[in-house]
Amino acid sequence: MEFFRIHRTIPFMRHALVLNAVSVITFIAAVFFLFHKGLHLSVEFTGGTVMEVAYQQPVDVGKVRETVAKLGYQEVQVQNYGTSRDVQIRLPVQKGQTSSQQSSQVMDALKAVDPSATLRGNEFVGPQVGDELTTNGLKALGMVVVGIMVYLAFRFEWKFALATVLANLHDVVIILGFFAFFQWEFSLAVLAAVLAVLGYSVNESVVIFDRVRENFRRYRKMDTQEVIDNAITSTISRTIITHGSTQLVVLSMFFFGGPTLHYFSLALTIGILFGIYSSAFVAAAIAMWLGVKREDLVKAAVKREGDPDDPNAGAAV
Numbered sequence: 001m002e003f004f005r006i007h008r009t010i011p012f013m014r015h016a017l018v019l020n021a022v023s024v025i026t027f028i029a030a031v032f033f034l035f036h037k038g039l040h041l042s043v044e045f046t047g048g049t050v051m052e053v054a055y056q057q058p059v060d061v062g063k064v065r066e067t068v069a070k071l072g073y074q075e076v077q078v079q080n081y082g083t084s085r086d087v088q089i090r091l092p093v094q095k096g097q098t099s100s101q102q103s104s105q106v107m108d109a110l111k112a113v114d115p116s117a118t119l120r121g122n123e124f125v126g127p128q129v130g131d132e133l134t135t136n137g138l139k140a141l142g143m144v145v146v147g148i149m150v151y152l153a154f155r156f157e158w159k160f161a162l163a164t165v166l167a168n169l170h171d172v173v174i175i176l177g178f179f180a181f182f183q184w185e186f187s188l189a190v191l192a193a194v195l196a197v198l199g200y201s202v203n204e205s206v207v208i209f210d211r212v213r214e215n216f217r218r219y220r221k222m223d224t225q226e227v228i229d230n231a232i233t234s235t236i237s238r239t240i241i242t243h244g245s246t247q248l249v250v251l252s253m254f255f256f257g258g259p260t261l262h263y264f265s266l267a268l269t270i271g272i273l274f275g276i277y278s279s280a281f282v283a284a285a286i287a288m289w290l291g292v293k294r295e296d297l298v299k300a301a302v303k304r305e306g307d308p309d310d311p312n313a314g315a316a317v
Contacts, residue, residue, distance in 0.1 A: 012232050017285075030177020030180070033181040034173070039180055041187075050088065059080075061087065160283075167286065190264060197268065204275060205283050207235055213297040247269065247272055
């Protein structure tokens with residue numbers, strides 16, 4: 001299925017050096033903000049108080065969030081769990097206050113709005129849990145990267161595998177750079193979005209690289225740059241359809257999913273946009289500069305006597 005077909009190959013790789021220079025500058029800026037400002041980690045990573053509050057009737061999560069925010073808690077996490085009458089509240093650590101003092105203050109404010117509010121559970125998530133989550137998150141990221149390299153090395157060639165991993169890490173660092181620069185809250189949901197972006201970007205790279213391999217077999221007179229340009233051009237329509245439909249779903253979560261899905265969908269939006277860019281320009285350009293060629297992807301066939309290409313085929317003795 002195609003929206004349109006471009007009959008003239010667009011010379012993308014002619015501008016590869018400029019496009020990748022922009023990528024390098026963006027990447028360096030993201031790394032700078034990561035080290036200079038750092039990530040604004042959520043309660044899951046830093047520790048804090050987790051409260052479970054029950055009501056006698058369905059409760060508006062937005063009003064609960066507003067009530068807690070008036071106490072001075074910024075970006076507090078409030079969500080339903082179990083039923084529409086049960087609410088879970090995650091509070092960050094406040095200097096000079098214990099977990100019990102925080103929960104008492106919040107419950108007083110909630111009961112002033114709705115006297116039926118009842119505290120069912122209250123626990124403190126210590127920093128050691130946050131350290132464990134951070135370690136496990138990094139392990140998950142490392143396993144994904146290794147898995148991608150192994151998969152692409154077997155399916156295509158190690159040059160494509162290395163190019164794809166570098167491009168995907170470029171996407172991840174840029175997402176983290178945005179969160180560091182704007183100090184958006186980095187939660188487990190955002191980490192899940194980052195891992196999802198890795199897989200999403202790989203899918204786009206596989207489509208382009210598969211077309212590159214097909215072009216090497218089909219167009220024997222084209223050089224590597226022309227083959228890559230043709231592969232990117234011929235997959236533009238497919239890219240618009242798949243990524244456009246995916247982005248519509250992500251935008252619906254962004255605008256209508258509420259605060260719980262806000263940063264999750266925001267991370268996916270950034271990842272999808274940069275994933276398209278990196279797969280088409282960064283990964284393809286790196287593979288070209290690594291020297292990928294027709295012989296890497298198309299194995300020479302062993303000629304046998306009687307084959308159509310055999311000069312002795314059909315000769316009478």
